[in-house]
Amino acid sequence: MALLTSDLARGQGLLVGWESVAGVLGLCVGVLVLGWPLGSIARERLALARELDAALAEMPDSQEQRKRLALDHDLFLRRIGLLRRAYDIATMAAYAAACFVFGWPDFVSSLGVPHGLEVLPDIAPYLVLLCIAWLNHWRVERAVRSGWRLDAFMMFNLRGNAMMLAPVVLVSAGIFALRASFTPFDDAMGSFQFLQIIVQMAMMLVVVLFLPASIRFILPSTRLPEGSLRTRLVEFARARKLGVREIYIWNTRSRHIATAFVIGLVGPLRYVFITDALLRELTEEEIEAVFAHELGHAHYNHLWWLLMFLFTISIVLLGAATLFGHLPSYLKEQELSKGLRDATAILPWAFTLGYAYVIFGYFSRRFERQADFYAIAHTSPETLARVFFKLGASSGHDMGKRGWRHFSLEQRIREIALVATRPGVKKLFTRELVTAMAVAAVITLGCAAALWPAAREDFVTGRMSYAFARFDRARVAGSGAGEIDALRAQVLARAQSVRDLDDHNRRVAEIYTAVTQVLSGSNPDALSQTKTALAAEGKLPVNHDQREYFDALVAFVEQSERAAKRARQDNTRWDEEMAKEMRASER
Numbered sequence: 001m002a003l004l005t006s007d008l009a010r011g012q013g014l015l016v017g018w019e020s021v022a023g024v025l026g027l028c029v030g031v032l033v034l035g036w037p038l039g040s041i042a043r044e045r046l047a048l049a050r051e052l053d054a055a056l057a058e059m060p061d062s063q064e065q066r067k068r069l070a071l072d073h074d075l076f077l078r079r080i081g082l083l084r085r086a087y088d089i090a091t092m093a094a095y096a097a098a099c100f101v102f103g104w105p106d107f108v109s110s111l112g113v114p115h116g117l118e119v120l121p122d123i124a125p126y127l128v129l130l131c132i133a134w135l136n137h138w139r140v141e142r143a144v145r146s147g148w149r150l151d152a153f154m155m156f157n158l159r160g161n162a163m164m165l166a167p168v169v170l171v172s173a174g175i176f177a178l179r180a181s182f183t184p185f186d187d188a189m190g191s192f193q194f195l196q197i198i199v200q201m202a203m204m205l206v207v208v209l210f211l212p213a214s215i216r217f218i219l220p221s222t223r224l225p226e227g228s229l230r231t232r233l234v235e236f237a238r239a240r241k242l243g244v245r246e247i248y249i250w251n252t253r254s255r256h257i258a259t260a261f262v263i264g265l266v267g268p269l270r271y272v273f274i275t276d277a278l279l280r281e282l283t284e285e286e287i288e289a290v291f292a293h294e295l296g297h298a299h300y301n302h303l304w305w306l307l308m309f310l311f312t313i314s315i316v317l318l319g320a321a322t323l324f325g326h327l328p329s330y331l332k333e334q335e336l337s338k339g340l341r342d343a344t345a346i347l348p349w350a351f352t353l354g355y356a357y358v359i360f361g362y363f364s365r366r367f368e369r370q371a372d373f374y375a376i377a378h379t380s381p382e383t384l385a386r387v388f389f390k391l392g393a394s395s396g397h398d399m400g401k402r403g404w405r406h407f408s409l410e411q412r413i414r415e416i417a418l419v420a421t422r423p424g425v426k427k428l429f430t431r432e433l434v435t436a437m438a439v440a441a442v443i444t445l446g447c448a449a450a451l452w453p454a455a456r457e458d459f460v461t462g463r464m465s466y467a468f469a470r471f472d473r474a475r476v477a478g479s480g481a482g483e484i485d486a487l488r489a490q491v492l493a494r495a496q497s498v499r500d501l502d503d504h505n506r507r508v509a510e511i512y513t514a515v516t517q518v519l520s521g522s523n524p525d526a527l528s529q530t531k532t533a534l535a536a537e538g539k540l541p542v543n544h545d546q547r548e549y550f551d552a553l554v555a556f557v558e559q560s561e562r563a564a565k566r567a568r569q570d571n572t573r574w575d576e577e578m579a580k581e582m583r584a585s586e587r
Contacts, residue, residue, distance in 0.1 A: 013103015035136030052090030116176030187469035192462035243267020262294040296374030320348035364405035381420035464494040470547020528562040
């Protein structure tokens with residue numbers, strides 16, 4: 001959400017400059033002040049509940065009162081959860097204000113941060129706001145679960161967010177490095193709009209494939225030492241033919257983070273992390289059940305499915321943009337914020353975010369259920385249920401609380417008992433998951449079908465743009481006349497294919513053809529002639545929107561003509577001169 005907010009806010013800032021820094025500092029203070037009294041109230045209420053329980057324990061016949069007090073306590077814990085969500089929303093709202101009001105992304109751009117390396121500077125205020133929010137969360141957590149040290153709590157959250165942010169930063173930096181190092185790749189990325197999405201997906205796959213090997217350097221972890229537990233877990237994985245590269249102890253320095261997770265798409269790069277608190281809380285038999293649950297994710301390829309689902313989000317977004325008639329601005333990043341000034345342009349984002357939130361959470365909860373069933377099939381239902389009871393008791397939170405990606409511990413225990421006594425029920429749960437995956441596949445295929453005409457158009461127009469970029473580079477580099485003429489002929493030939501698409505692309509092809517002729521010197525007046533033809537066409541009986549369309553085209557041709565004359569005179573690239581024209585027009 002923070003990355004999306006920064007993208008949408010680019011070019012929209014009301015106050016851009018050092019006012020942006022002052023605004024961010026003021027918002028940080030506001031988030032701190034907002035959360036501080038709420039944390040104090042929660043701590044006092046929890047302390048009062050403990051004192052009442054202690055007082056009731058000394059009174060005879062107070063069991064009923066203590067039960068009611070426990071129910072009230074659970075209800076208050078749920079309200080604390082809602083309060084935390086509201087506070088997190090307020091934190092995101094503060095970051096949105098930093099972007100849209102104080103123009104933080106525009107301030108970052110004004111500092112000269114290259115495109116592709118702006119991810120961390122863009123969301124730096126949000127990371128600061130998160131740290132402030134975590135400080136207030138810790139004050140509540142310390143009251144719920146004593147012993148939570150501030151440094152341990154902050155590092156736990158920082159490292160968890162670093163794991164999520166690392167792939168995005170690596171992909172952005174990788175694409176930047178490739179574009180800076182390979183000119184043909186840079187030209188192709190600038191020419192084919194859908195290619196950018198494909199490259200991002202491919203690089204994300206590479207990063208996610210190899211990133212697990214470095215997670216142990218992000219999280220403070222040590223290799224599970226030799227002994228009976230390690231032997232037991234290694235033999236368990238080997239017997240099920242599920243590759244695990246290594247098993248690590250995640251040293252959280254907290255007795256409250258009793259959990260485990262598996263990371264890695266393939267066996268040679270798959271790692272299982274078990275927290276130090278989990279090792280202290282559970283027996284070896286119970287740890288084996290947790291380990292079996294994590295291997296259940298590997299057995300059912302849940303990580304692959306989730307990654308595939310994340311990839312389909314782009315297809316759904318662009319398909320929705322197509323159906324709502326806003327695809328062009330969604331494909332052109334520099335026009336996205338301008339396009340969103342139309343209220344209906346936000347609808348594809350709203351639909352996609354709602355779809356992703358609901359479907360991703362739906363799949364995640366049922367994947368956890370599948371992993372539970374795998375664990376009880378290979379250990380025992382009683383063991384895994386006992387694990388959940390212990391984790392619920394040690395966490396201090398309500399066992400009936402359901403998360404976005406997990407069912408409540410109570411529900412998971414009930415379902416374990418249900419499947420253990422009635423194995424046939426497992427098929428019903430599996431059918432439910434398969435049906436949901438089929439629905440998601442149908443939605444994705446429908447959006448892909450809606451995108452097909454635009455993808456075909458992008459391929460045809462992209463070939464022309466790519467040929468033009470090669471021609472322009474060859475001209476500036478002083479290549480031989482034969483090579484330049486061959487590239488010019490290629491631009492003109494591919495422009496003919498673009499003309500056959502529709503009237504708009506016919507006009508675009510004519511502009512590219514005219515620019516090519518001016519730059520090559522074959523027809524210095526080509527752009528003037530194109531401008532005259534477009535102006536005449538715009539005077540025909542048309543509505544207001546079409547007049548604005550032709551006016552914009554004529555203005556673009558005028559900019560192109562000035563840029564082409566300077567590019568030919570100074571032996572510079574046309575797109576660089578056009579960028580100057582665009583910046584001048586914005587001013």
